[in-house]
Amino acid sequence: MHNVKSAVCISCGAEHEAGNDTYTCKKCGGILEIQYDYPRIRSSLTREKIAARQDFSMWRYMELLPIEEGSRLTPLRVGWSPLYRADRLGERLGLKTLYIKDDGLNPSASLKDRASAIAVVRALHSGMDTVACSSTGNAASSLAGNAAAMGLKSFIFVPERAPKGKLAQLLVFGARVISVQGNYEDTFRLSAEAIEKWGWYNRNAAINPYLSEGKKTVSLEIAEQLGFKVPDYVAVSVGDGCTIAGVWKGFKDLYAIGLIDKLPRLISVQAEGCCPVNRAIETNSPIIQMEENTIADSIAVGVPRNGEKALRAIRESSGLTVNVSDEEILAAMRLLGSVCGVFGEPAGVTGTAGLCKAVEQKRIPPDATVVSIVTGNGLKDVASARQAAGEPIRIPPDMDTLMAVFRERNIPV
Amino acid sequence: MHNVKSAVCISCGAEHEAGNDTYTCKKCGGILEIQYDYPRIRSSLTREKIAARQDFSMWRYMELLPIEEGSRLTPLRVGWSPLYRADRLGERLGLKTLYIKDDGLNPSASLKDRASAIAVVRALHSGMDTVACSSTGNAASSLAGNAAAMGLKSFIFVPERAPKGKLAQLLVFGARVISVQGNYEDTFRLSAEAIEKWGWYNRNAAINPYLSEGKKTVSLEIAEQLGFKVPDYVAVSVGDGCTIAGVWKGFKDLYAIGLIDKLPRLISVQAEGCCPVNRAIETNSPIIQMEENTIADSIAVGVPRNGEKALRAIRESSGLTVNVSDEEILAAMRLLGSVCGVFGEPAGVTGTAGLCKAVEQKRIPPDATVVSIVTGNGLKDVASARQAAGEPIRIPPDMDTLMAVFRERNIPV
Numbered sequence: 001m002h003n004v005k006s007a008v009c010i011s012c013g014a015e016h017e018a019g020n021d022t023y024t025c026k027k028c029g030g031i032l033e034i035q036y037d038y039p040r041i042r043s044s045l046t047r048e049k050i051a052a053r054q055d056f057s058m059w060r061y062m063e064l065l066p067i068e069e070g071s072r073l074t075p076l077r078v079g080w081s082p083l084y085r086a087d088r089l090g091e092r093l094g095l096k097t098l099y100i101k102d103d104g105l106n107p108s109a110s111l112k113d114r115a116s117a118i119a120v121v122r123a124l125h126s127g128m129d130t131v132a133c134s135s136t137g138n139a140a141s142s143l144a145g146n147a148a149a150m151g152l153k154s155f156i157f158v159p160e161r162a163p164k165g166k167l168a169q170l171l172v173f174g175a176r177v178i179s180v181q182g183n184y185e186d187t188f189r190l191s192a193e194a195i196e197k198w199g200w201y202n203r204n205a206a207i208n209p210y211l212s213e214g215k216k217t218v219s220l221e222i223a224e225q226l227g228f229k230v231p232d233y234v235a236v237s238v239g240d241g242c243t244i245a246g247v248w249k250g251f252k253d254l255y256a257i258g259l260i261d262k263l264p265r266l267i268s269v270q271a272e273g274c275c276p277v278n279r280a281i282e283t284n285s286p287i288i289q290m291e292e293n294t295i296a297d298s299i300a301v302g303v304p305r306n307g308e309k310a311l312r313a314i315r316e317s318s319g320l321t322v323n324v325s326d327e328e329i330l331a332a333m334r335l336l337g338s339v340c341g342v343f344g345e346p347a348g349v350t351g352t353a354g355l356c357k358a359v360e361q362k363r364i365p366p367d368a369t370v371v372s373i374v375t376g377n378g379l380k381d382v383a384s385a386r387q388a389a390g391e392p393i394r395i396p397p398d399m400d401t402l403m404a405v406f407r408e409r410n411i412p413v
Numbered sequence: 414m415h416n417v418k419s420a421v422c423i424s425c426g427a428e429h430e431a432g433n434d435t436y437t438c439k440k441c442g443g444i445l446e447i448q449y450d451y452p453r454i455r456s457s458l459t460r461e462k463i464a465a466r467q468d469f470s471m472w473r474y475m476e477l478l479p480i481e482e483g484s485r486l487t488p489l490r491v492g493w494s495p496l497y498r499a500d501r502l503g504e505r506l507g508l509k510t511l512y513i514k515d516d517g518l519n520p521s522a523s524l525k526d527r528a529s530a531i532a533v534v535r536a537l538h539s540g541m542d543t544v545a546c547s548s549t550g551n552a553a554s555s556l557a558g559n560a561a562a563m564g565l566k567s568f569i570f571v572p573e574r575a576p577k578g579k580l581a582q583l584l585v586f587g588a589r590v591i592s593v594q595g596n597y598e599d600t601f602r603l604s605a606e607a608i609e610k611w612g613w614y615n616r617n618a619a620i621n622p623y624l625s626e627g628k629k630t631v632s633l634e635i636a637e638q639l640g641f642k643v644p645d646y647v648a649v650s651v652g653d654g655c656t657i658a659g660v661w662k663g664f665k666d667l668y669a670i671g672l673i674d675k676l677p678r679l680i681s682v683q684a685e686g687c688c689p690v691n692r693a694i695e696t697n698s699p700i701i702q703m704e705e706n707t708i709a710d711s712i713a714v715g716v717p718r719n720g721e722k723a724l725r726a727i728r729e730s731s732g733l734t735v736n737v738s739d740e741e742i743l744a745a746m747r748l749l750g751s752v753c754g755v756f757g758e759p760a761g762v763t764g765t766a767g768l769c770k771a772v773e774q775k776r777i778p779p780d781a782t783v784v785s786i787v788t789g790n791g792l793k794d795v796a797s798a799r800q801a802a803g804e805p806i807r808i809p810p811d812m813d814t815l816m817a818v819f820r821e822r823n824i825p826v
Binding site: 176379 | 563
């Protein structure tokens with residue numbers, strides 16, 4: 001924490017001392033953003049210094065993280081997910097240089113582990129023994145998993161529509177799971193009341209400004225994995241707004257300390273059935289609540305809690321907005337799976353779906369370098385995957401039947 | 414491949430030239446094992462040389478792999494899964510030094526990626542464009558994923574009981590999936606016929622001796638991650654027999670080239686409802702077919718195709734056998750989840766279940782160093798996880814109800 005300077009309100013600009021109880025602006029109630037002593041970091045942190053580190057997890061960027069010295073870190077391997085060069089997929093789309101960052105390979109199988117790792121480390125360091133959050137699923141399972149690994153208790157509030165895979169994960173991680181008969185907004189409100197009442201550590205990403213700092217490590221890694229050559233575009237799915245805000249913060253921090261010399265443009269992708277952030281950008285108006293109508297449950301957020309940070313990130317980066325249908329999401333799932341061997345959940349591949357659409361609409365030049373972040377593993381939502389993928393060929397164990405079926409269906413062997 | 418010396422029959426000892434068509438012994442039909450020019454490797458490969466490598470995947474051990482020079486490697490990040498020190502779990506069990514190797518964090522979420530990576534690399538190098546296998550699920554999805562990433566076609570034969578998560582993965586990876594109305598044995602036979610007829614690359618692990626070579630990388634990593642200090646015991650679940658054989662081969666190879674100075678004892682864990690390998694050891698008799706009665710589908714193999722190699726591994730290592738009930742498997746799943754934050758599928762945690770039982774039975778000294786390999790991710794079989802974990806607390810979005818429920822159920826907040 002010796003590099004953390006303050007927590008600045010993104011609405012009114014008020015500067016606060018960064019502390020455990022500093023979640024929102026004391027002046028206007030706005031969302032805070034952690035600021036570091038960039039000149040200080042700049043003077044000591046070099047590309048070479050980072051490259052020499054043997055810690056291949058998000059903790060390799062400790063100078064840029066809001067972690068107190070001497071904190072016990074989560075033992076799980078969070079971060080340093082692979083960045084795959086995806087030439088065949090790029091060719092299909094008509095893009096010269098495409099990379100896929102597979103964050104579904106984190107311990108609890110989503111990018112949210114990066115934020116939850118920060119939460120449990122900070123909670124433990126503050127002497128708390130219980131963490132809590134509301135979540136459509138991924139923030140929750142990542143919190144439950146990281147809490148278990150650290151020996152902390154967890155209370156998790158999920159809306160009743162959360163897919164079974166995510167619930168099972170939570171329960172196996174030993175969390176107390178409260179399934180709320182209502183939408184995400186209802187769930188969030190109840191969790192906030194309970195957290196307030198019982199004084200648990202609050203991992204609701206929008207309210208807790210430290211969590212974006214964990215998420216930003218995905219960008220620190222992308223930059224390092226590309227030899228600090230910044231891509232022209234980064235495509236990512238957007239729900240609550242915290243992830244795209246974190247992605248942007250990562251690049252901005254690297255820019256501030258001089259490790260990169262340009263910033264990427266963000267491609268903010270939402271589901272057509274729930275795109276309040278993108279609609280606000282497209283109509284240049286405030287965020288207005290929307291229904292939550294999409295297969296991509298992790299980004300079905302009608303009232304984005306971190307919308308302001310998301311809007312700012314998209315605008316500052318001269319970003320693009322793309323809205324995709326559930327069919328386009330399922331098509332992207334098939335494409336990533338069958339061409340790259342990467343299996344993402346619906347919300348996880350929504351960024352790629354939007355990228356496909358933007359390229360098709362000629363909004364991305366074919367010679368651009370693009371990174372598409374896959375934010376969660378497809379195994380989290382098998383029902384959707386089945387919808388994307390269809391059914392197997394069912395036959396008795398008999399060679400003649402097999403040959404007949406191949407002939408009938410015209411399957412080349 | 415310049416280090417590969419021959420393929421030796423484990424039954425009759427006949428030595429064969431290692432080639433693409435060399436799958437079983439030409440003299441007696443036995444299973445083959447790949448042998449390397451160990452003195453040659455010994456003279457050039459050092460711990461320091463390995464430690465300096467920047468490739469954090471299974472390919473960092475290229476000198477010990479049956480890969481032709483100039484082969485294109487799978488772009489997916491296979492291997493180098495985390496080895497977690499599990500002090501709190503060790504304390505619970507009464508073990509001083511316990512490590513969990515989480516192989517569920519491989520690209521397709523199981524240890525089988527290690528074998529499939531070898532398969533696709535060798536297939537492509539031999540000019541083949543199609544790979545195939547029969548599998549209860551994990552070998553299949555790993556083959557489909559790695560094939561997709563390499564641009565190869567895949568045909569996958571699965572028994573009809575394969576869990577939906579695994580099927581969905583296969584289909585999203587673009588594999589042709591044949592769901593066989595029969596057991597694993599029926600499925601295996603049909604796949605063998607089809608592979609023979611159409612000349613596809615055969616990834617059936619028992620028949621293809623190169624695949625164990627991929628699996629052995631889990632042991633190379635365990636050794637390196639422990640600073641080449643070999644654990645006293647390694648616990649692993651056993652089905653077909655290929656994984657435990659691979660685990661053993663890895664340690665033996667390291668021993669042969671002088672990078673380790675002792676060998677671990679293996680703990681071979683099977684489900685009570687399907688334990689033909691362990692029964693053969695326990696009764697000192699040949700392997701006899703068993704029913705496939707267990708929740709742990711990935712190791713429900715009534716006729717282990719690689720039983721001979723497994724038996725030899727257990728015997729050579731002075732190994733232990735442990736058979737566990739489905740209840741013990743589910744308990745291990747809860748334990749790993751809630752204490753370590755590691756979520757394994759039933760077969761994935763069976764090794765840990767057996768370890769728990771063996772410690773309880775005082776068959777493992779409390780001061781031993783033990784590694785338990787978790788071979789697959791719990792998200793692959795959510796139904797079982799639900800069985801292990803129970804149900805969430807379902808309530809309307811109302812604080813009073815929440816407080817009442819906590820009081821009723823005596824939940825500390």
